[in-house]
Amino acid sequence: MRHDLYPLTFFPIYKETIWGGRQLARVLGRALPPGLIGESWDVAAHKNGTSVVDRGPLAGRNLAELVEDYGDELLGRAAVWGRFPLLLKLIDAHQDLSVQVHPDDEYVRALGVETWGKSELWYILHSEPGAWIIWGLRPGVTKDQFARAISEGGEAILACLNRVPVRPGQVFPISAGLVHALGAGCMVAEIQQNSDTTYRVYDWDRRDKNGQARELHIERALEVIDFSPQALDPAYHLERCNRHFRFEVLDKPADQTLELGGLFQILTPLGGRAEIVCRGIVTELAAGQSCLLPAALGSCELRAEGIVLKCSPTAPGEEARNS
Numbered sequence: 001m002r003h004d005l006y007p008l009t010f011f012p013i014y015k016e017t018i019w020g021g022r023q024l025a026r027v028l029g030r031a032l033p034p035g036l037i038g039e040s041w042d043v044a045a046h047k048n049g050t051s052v053v054d055r056g057p058l059a060g061r062n063l064a065e066l067v068e069d070y071g072d073e074l075l076g077r078a079a080v081w082g083r084f085p086l087l088l089k090l091i092d093a094h095q096d097l098s099v100q101v102h103p104d105d106e107y108v109r110a111l112g113v114e115t116w117g118k119s120e121l122w123y124i125l126h127s128e129p130g131a132w133i134i135w136g137l138r139p140g141v142t143k144d145q146f147a148r149a150i151s152e153g154g155e156a157i158l159a160c161l162n163r164v165p166v167r168p169g170q171v172f173p174i175s176a177g178l179v180h181a182l183g184a185g186c187m188v189a190e191i192q193q194n195s196d197t198t199y200r201v202y203d204w205d206r207r208d209k210n211g212q213a214r215e216l217h218i219e220r221a222l223e224v225i226d227f228s229p230q231a232l233d234p235a236y237h238l239e240r241c242n243r244h245f246r247f248e249v250l251d252k253p254a255d256q257t258l259e260l261g262g263l264f265q266i267l268t269p270l271g272g273r274a275e276i277v278c279r280g281i282v283t284e285l286a287a288g289q290s291c292l293l294p295a296a297l298g299s300c301e302l303r304a305e306g307i308v309l310k311c312s313p314t315a316p317g318e319e320a321r322n323s
Contacts, residue, residue: 005057005073007276007283007300008066008292012052013041018208021094021188027126028090028288039091045084048196063292072298076263076295078313083115085313086195088266088290090125091181098214099161099202103224104176108197119241120192120298123249123309124166125270125288128185136162136178136232138199143227150201150218156268157202169307175240177226189268189288191311192193199224203300243314250308258293258300258310263310265293266280271304276303 012030019042020038024030030040041049045063052062063084072079094134103116109115122133137146141160149156161179166186174180179201181189198219199217207213230236241247252255258265267276267290274285276293295298302308 004294005070005294006056006058006281007278007297008056008058008227008294009054009283009285009289010043010063011054013043013044013049013051015039015049017215018067018206019093019095019097019184021092023092023094023126024090024288027187028284030288036094037092039089041089042268043086043292044090044194044196046087046196057311063182067116070296071292073296074264074294075313076260077315078263078295080114080245080316085116086266086311087192087196088311089190089192091182091188091190093184093186093188095184096204097182098200098204099157099181100198100200101175101179101221101225102195103172103199103220107176107207107224107251108195112129114195114197116193116195117176118193118195118240119198119244120190121174121241121245122172122182122188122190123247124170124172124186125189126168126187126247128168130165130279131185132163132165132182132183133172133186134161134179134183135164135172135174136180136244137225137227138162139232142197143222143251145223146225146227147222150222153202154205171249173234173237173241175237176225177224178231178237179225189309190215191245191309215296224310245314246312248310249300250304250310252303252306253304253308256302258302260293260295260298260300262295263312263315265310267291267293267302267311268311269304270307270309273309274302274304274306276317277301277303
């Protein structure tokens, strides 16, 4: 191991959106830029946003460069993919997000638009009273029925959607092919495959500041939506997500040893004091601040007063066993 690797933290990449707000400042104390901030990409190495290290000897280097320079020392067994495989973001839905769906690996590779499709998982960080999400279609909705509802618009589309009330601490796996949307008043941590391909089905008939409707992707969406009966089963979607990443909620780990097992990990504490101790170096983390543990560190000690989210890639070779 090269001795300049250590627990890595990054500057957030803030994304202004039509549906964003200012909750990242109010709930997590973030110093936000002006505007409606809908997303904070906190660990990312994508063409649409790449994280830059904010402290230590590697400060100023971006994650894509580090993957290229360090390879398996950073990624561990995930280095066989040649790219950073995950993306972690925080999302603040001040208004409803579009009703949307993501494609799988096979679909995007056939189009030549991405390396990976987009399976993801939401952890509800905060929700206003009455907040909800769209999680799938209602039982029995077929492709033909949904296509007809989309052509009719408005109430016909809403009648096909499965609306679920939410509260903080809930976990929702969203594998490729599941229709979904965040409703207003939700804030989530999202772990996903390293992809940014989204097909919008419905955008609540709203207009942007120029009076224009956002682009929809009806044909593509209907091609990738999973209309099978098991698409309403959370266990089915969790199994499919597990082909790409593992997610765990650690409850107040006062002094826990994390064995990395030949793979990198991403930690995100959600409240109270948190610190990582590795080779005598202490890395303090603020609430909602993510930290990337390079695989070559081997193990670290985690001390936290609140919940910590832990994410890691699924090891190469384990994807088939999780299918």
